[in-house]
Amino acid sequence: MKAFGYNSNGGPEVQEFLDLPMPSPLAGELLVEVRAAGVNPVDWKIRSGAFGPSAPAEFPKVLGSEVSGVVREIGQDVDGFAVGDEVFGSVAPGSGGFAEFTLLPATAAAHKPLKVSFTDAATLSVAAATAYDGVTQVQLEAGQTLLINGVSGGVGVAAAQIARDLEINVIGTAGADKRPLIESLGATLVPYGDGVAGRITDLLPDGVDAIFDLAGGTGLRDVVDLVADRNKLISAGDPKTVAELGGHVIERDRTQRVLDIVADLVAEGKLDPHVEDVLSFDDVAAAMSAVEVGHAKGKVVVSVG
DSSP states (O other), X not given: OEEEEESSSSSGGXXXXXXXXXXXXXXXXEEEEEEEEEEOHHHHHHHHTTTOOOOGGGOSEEOOSEEEEEEEEEOTTOOSOOTXXXXXXXXXXXXXXXXXXXXXXXXXXXXXXXXXXXXXXXTIIIIIHHHHHHHHHTTOOTTOEEEEESTTSHHHHXXXXXXXXXXXXXXXXXXGGGHHHHHHTTOEXXXXXXXXXXXXXXXXXXXXXXXXXXXXXXXXXXXXXXXSOGGGEEESSOHHHHHHTTOEEXXXXXXXHHHHHHHHHHHTTSOOOOEEEEEEGGGHHHHXXXXXXXXXXXXXXXXXX
16 A cells, blocks of 8 residues: 655655555454545654654554544454444554555544545544543633633644633634634634733733643743643643643543544534645645644645545
8 A cells, every 4th residue: 555654763854655565453443444634743743753763663654643534344343333434533553644544443433424524534533632632621611711822723723612612711822823713713812922921911810710732832831820720731732841830731531432522513513623725645745744844724634535
């Protein structure tokens, strides 16, 4: 099969198309013919070795962490799926989504609703599911205010809509050029950079009720004092810094239950993944670049089949 991956950790220069054997599902796995694959920052971070270098025996590795597609084969001990089912989910360890076929753990896969396109479904298992976990983890009530730090990416865009559906007020930090997108979500944009905390307290003198951080680093330090209860400070962007500041790393659910919830929100018109661009499989390197350099204003998807 045709796939896109790498044979050593590094920058974009290590990426290449690969010819690989067709994978076979192990117990508990689904072989899926990929229709679309979402592109996420975690993809280039893994390739770069940011989470630790890969062992030589692990290469070649295929990029891509979330897909939608059609079940073509089922491993042992799998219930609830049949060949021909339209599904979406996160890829199995050692597999990748930028490929004609991939493997999904059945526990990390869900049926795609008819009203949800393959393109939108391919964005849900990483970004939208992370967004759902983050918004629900801070346990806010209707009328309270959530600051989404770095709101303009795939996770932030989904989180703003999920919070809105729960009647939570959203303040989001991002570049000023993202204002039309953020305001379309029902959120208030505050441009990041020097003085961001002051700009937020001009709007909310008492600060915010919770922070869902997607930026980390200096961007997180700039806004941390806006929340009094550090149990209401979580980060999906910088586990080390959020721990130093007394907050918590996001707790991921990673179950079929959450996938079903976010897919139903899309089907009901309550969640728009805001796919900014759909590129062909031949242009997957450009899709990776758009996300890696931070120019994407929503989700980028690779159309595979």
